Amino acid sequence: MVYAHFCGSWGHYTCLSWLPTYFGEELGLNLTEAAWVSILPPLVSVFVTSFAASFADNMISNGVETTKVRKICQTIAFLSPAICMILSSLDLGLPPWEVVGVLTTGLALSSFALSGLYCTHQDISPEYASVLLGITNTVGAVPGIVGVALTGYLLDSTHSWTLSLFVPSIFFYLSGTAVWILFASSKPQSFSNKD
Template structure:
């Protein structure tokens, strides 16, 4: 909710303050600077203290920063800083969530767990894009930020009341069960994990080819998500000449489609793993669908003369990208469960770059070309197709062999 609220509010805000598309793009991109720089600290903190301890801090930070937006919006520097702080708070949440999944969920249930947890992104987008236009038309755009910020602070109190406190004791049975399920591989996995005093094997992570491939597809995945979701309401308003409510309602379609697709994709992936299909093949199939199906939908929109085709074909393609929950987002736990939060932090650093670069770059291209196809669709298609190729060739779901310093 707090990530997408500005994609709707930016339309009346730009009108009030006279911002160009380039300026609006830079303001929206400020979020991603904070999001990028929070990744490694967030992953390290989640790995050391447990994701359920790190998450409330991030939620409180981004909620307070969200509520502050109306009070600083007149100064672009302060507004950008507030959005940067939202990014910092939100940046710790993916590593924290992945840490919880890797601690508690066995491999044959991880696609479903990941889909449920990260499906909150789609659910929050639906709620945010539904509520924001009504609040804006009734109470003005400041009400969106204040209202959403208050909800986040209230969530922190609720979370603190219901989350178990003794995480380490509860995590052991799941880890042991997974090791038993994996048999010999479970024994190997135990040998892979260095002792607590040996630290994080950063050098081995950097040299691991499947992790490098995963990093690239995270970049490609987020280029599509961040640029399209940031600009989709404006695209619908300018390209299809719909009003604010209409733009918001059309922007609801991709996350709704994503929720529907995740109901199918996650059980399908886990079912294939349970039937003996290799984890590597399952992840590659899921991620190929996540990239190539929206690319096909986007190409159809480009070559069709019917503008209205984009109102349902683009959302369908973005919905199918949700297959990445059973591919990209489940793969970190496959490679190294103990360090899943660290691995997600590493790949998400590069996955944050499209928000920093891609969102304002799209606005800049739009200013200079006046073409949505060149500014929004062209770069996205390149990353869809190249990402599918890279992951198919070099991706893997095999457990990484981590060697301690004394072994090397």
């Protein structure tokens, strides 16, 4: 859970910080357009979150094991932005607004994490879910400092948005998916002293 939280936060925080600049410098949008399109992923995420919650609840109510549901949702949350970042970084000749649409779609679909990783804390220990979330969220805050600064450093060094913004995020999304699929579990755990 700790590594998955770190990986998801890396993509989230670096994009939150750097997409307006990317939209302006790389896609040629003016400052006002870049600012407006930068709010699209969070806005679309509101709708995706509602769908993801219903999707997960329906699967669980139809007898799908909770761990499997959490793995499916988190895999969607990680692979969607990774695929969309790969598409955006390739020279496919897409017009700027289509690149914005692709990135918005991928980042909005990362909201499936709310039915994946973020529910797992409650699944494994309702009593200590807040403590578990505090631990994973503390580690998840690190990319907000390190990832944002490293992206700027890489951009200054390479002058490549692909190498500085997309490749690290894609790496963390893909490695996070692998770790999540291999190790995630919603099996209840007991953390009491008497156990």
